[in-house]
Amino acid sequence: MVDGAVARVLVDSPLPQLDHLFDYRVPDRLAGAVQAGARVRVPLRTGGRIADGWVVELVDRSDYAGTLSEVEDAVSTVPVLTPDVWALARAVADRAAGNASDVLRLAIPPRYVRVEKSWRSAPGETGDLPAAPPPISGFAPGLLEGALARGERIALRVDPGMRSTPSGAWVGAWAATLAEAAVNVLASDRSVLIAVPDHRDQEQVEAALADLVDPRRVLRADARQSGAERYRSFLDATGDAARIVVGNRSTVYAPASRLGLIAIWDDGDPLHAEPLAPGVHARDAALVRREQSGAALVFAGHTRSVDVQRLVELGWVHELAPARPVRPRIVLTGRQEAAEPGSARIPSTAWREAQRAVAEGPVLVQVARPGRVPLMTCARCRETAHCAACGGTIAVPADGGPATCTLCGTTTSGWRCPVCEGTSLRAATIGATRTAEELGRAFPRAKVVLADGERQVMRVGSGPALVIATRGAEPVADGGYRAVLLLDGERMLLRESLRVAEDCLRWWSNAAALAAPGAPVHLVGVGGALGTALATWRQPDWAVTELEARRALRFPPAVRVASVTAAPDRVAAASDAARRAAPGVDLLGPVHLDDGLDRAIVRFDYAAGKAVAGALRAEAVRTATERRKPVAGRRPQRPPVLRLRFDDPSVP
The missing domain is CATH 3.40.1440 (GIY-YIG endonuclease)
Incomplete structure (x- = not known):
């Protein structure tokens, strides 16, 4: 003692x-x-x-x-480490069998001495800030006000469409709703955290807040800030004044005085998944923080992720939707084998709508990928074409010529489909650059705007224009788009991922929500349950069906998974420890990787999460502390490796 x-x-x-x-x-x-x-x-x-x-x-x-x-x-x-942030970091690290210090590196920005001295000499005290704005009543859906006051967990469906702020800026209706909810909570002298996937969404929320609350009450937390700016915002958030913090996935860890609301927009977006150890999703961190703080929690979106649907079915999250929901005018356009001359693979019905709409204002054309290179598939069964030599995808080079492998450069001479034995190839999709060139020739009087990862366009005006955008890069149009064409739906669905259908429905729904009232939205080449869910704007019904299918197969999020990567003997030891920790734990694999490592997937129910995390964590500590005696005449051996990743988004 x-x-x-x-x-x-x-x-x-x-x-x-x-x-x-x-x-x-x-x-x-x-x-x-x-x-x-x-x-x-x-x-x-x-x-x-x-x-x-x-x-x-x-x-x-x-x-x-x-x-x-x-x-x-x-x-x-x-x-800089507040008690609330420490409790959150410790809890989420234990849940993911990770280190709390890794979480704190995400939560607390690097120190800047100059900024810290400036902040200490003139801290942003409550008395220096303007008074909180009065509460806003009657914002849609009206039931949201009471749910926020009671600190409920909410799955919020927002209306699609665009809204104009008093200052004349156009934002998505979702951004205006979250801004109004944030101001409502701020009026009761409580802080708000709003986490969005990227800077495009963040700009809309900030624009919606600009006319509702003094900018000094709003703090940013994102990677576009300089290190000094981000540290200053962090220090301001540690004060006693209630604030609204808007930023990316790390916003859920921001220090906040008297936290009253945590809002996450579009939680199904992969950008909410943290790639750095211990890899805790923003949605999971928000759920833990809500339980610790008692704040209201809102998952808002045009669609509903399967993860949130599981929480809704458990009764842990309450569904809240507008009393009179608005849905866009969506048209399912069948696949067209031969595109009309000059139509750039756009079916005739959608082509006529685009011709009419572009004379009135902007028209959005969503494509699957940037660039010019078309990806090839089998002409008979539409299976993605892979190289027989290395397994890479086959595409047409940007400078023309025969289709070749994108990895090893092997030509496709003698290619045969392993699924249907077909020998003919067809283009599955054409890149955004080539699409823009073709449409520019077809619409010589219209302005063509290209928006993708390299050419970031945030907004377009209300004048006639053709906007060619890759998924997720669609600019906001003043007043909304007069028509929206969703191309390459089949190509998007070819991606090998458990969540491919969920992602596609989210991409299409978010693009459709940018349309002006009554404007047509054409989904090309996709039907079935997925197309019906979009056309009827009943995405939660699709999430119900998808969750049932995953529950039958014991796929996430019906169960939790953890990937274990190590030498074969250590994978076996860790897997055995996990199975002993709780009943119902099963194992997939192991499979052999490079460098003599194996990887196994441990599946377990949510109730067993604490026991499994503890068992795997103990194996990680045992591996890290093992000492090997050096062998004379040999080079020192590499330290043993045991990598754990809970809720790994790449599995399966």
Whole structure:
């Protein structure tokens, strides 16, 4: 037992064996500098190293029986780690068998000394901010007001379409609804977190907020900011004033005083999935934070992800939709084997609509991929063509010539389809650049706008224009598009992924929502249940059917999965530990990877998540701490590897 000022510190390290709190004695020289939540530097006994860390709490005594090491130095006296963020980081890390320090690297931006000094000299106190705006009543759907006040978990269906702000900016109806909900919560002196997939969505939310609340009450949190700007926004969020924080997936970790609302727009977008360890999805982090804070939680979208549908069926999330829902005018256009001359593979009905609409305003043409290169498929069964030598996809080069493999360059001489034995190829899709060229010739009097990952176009005016955009890169049009053509639907569905249909329905729905009232939306070449769900604007019904299918097959999100990558013996040991941890755990694989590693997929029910995470975490610690004796005359062996990824989006 050690008495005196003791700092409990989380060391900033990726090593799993260091993922717990260490007690350090606070020396007299740092008595006033070491504060709970501040950054410090502490010694590690191994090799006399000094490591960075966060002070989680200060206590009067330690249960450690030996002599405590002293805190080496106080990096800063600003408490950047708030108790709420620490509790969230610890909980989501344990859920994913990861390190809390990895989560905190996502939650807390790198320190900028100049910004910190400026902020300390003139902090944004509550008295310096304008008063919170009055609450907004009657925003659609009207029942949302009461649900926010009660702190409910909500799956919100918003109306498609565009709305004009008082300042004249056009935004999606969804952005206006979330902005009104945020202002309603801010009026009660509570903070709001709004997480969106990318900067296009963020710009719409900020534009919708601009006329409702003073900009000083709104903070940004995204990768487009400089490091200094992001750190300043983070420091402002740690204050006592209620704020609205708008940004990408890491926004769910933002410090917020008296959190009242967490809103996630389009949670099915892959950009909400965190690629860095421990890989916790923004939706899962938001669910954990809601339980810790009691704030309202809103999953808003034009479609509903299968993950949220599972929560709705469990009664954990409540469905909320407009009393009089609005749906766009969607037309399912059958596949056309031979495109009309000059029509750029657009069926005649959609072609006539485009000709009429482009004289009145902008027309949106959504395509599957950028560039010029067309991807090839079998002409008989439409299976994607793969190279017989290496398995790469086959496409036509940008400079013309015969179709070749995109990986090894092998030509397609003698190609035969492994599915139907066909020998003929056809273009599955044409890139956005070539589509723009063809439509430019077909509509010589119309302005052609190309929008993709390289040419980012945020907005277009209300004048006549043909906007060729890849999925997810569609600009906002003033007043909405006069017609929308959704091409390459078959090509989009060829992607090998469990979520391909869900993603396509989301892409098409978001594009259709950009249409002006009454404007036609043509979905080309796709029918069946997916096309019907879009045409009737009943995407939740499709999510119900999809969830039932995945439940029958024990696919996510009906169950949870964890991927285990390591040497074969370690994969076997980790898999056995997971199966012993809880009943009902089963294993897929293992399969052999490069570098002598194997990968296995562990499937388990949600109720077994804590036990399985604990068992796999113990195996990771055991692997990391194993010591191998060096062998004379041989090079030192590479340290053993055991990589864990819970809820891996690439599985299956």
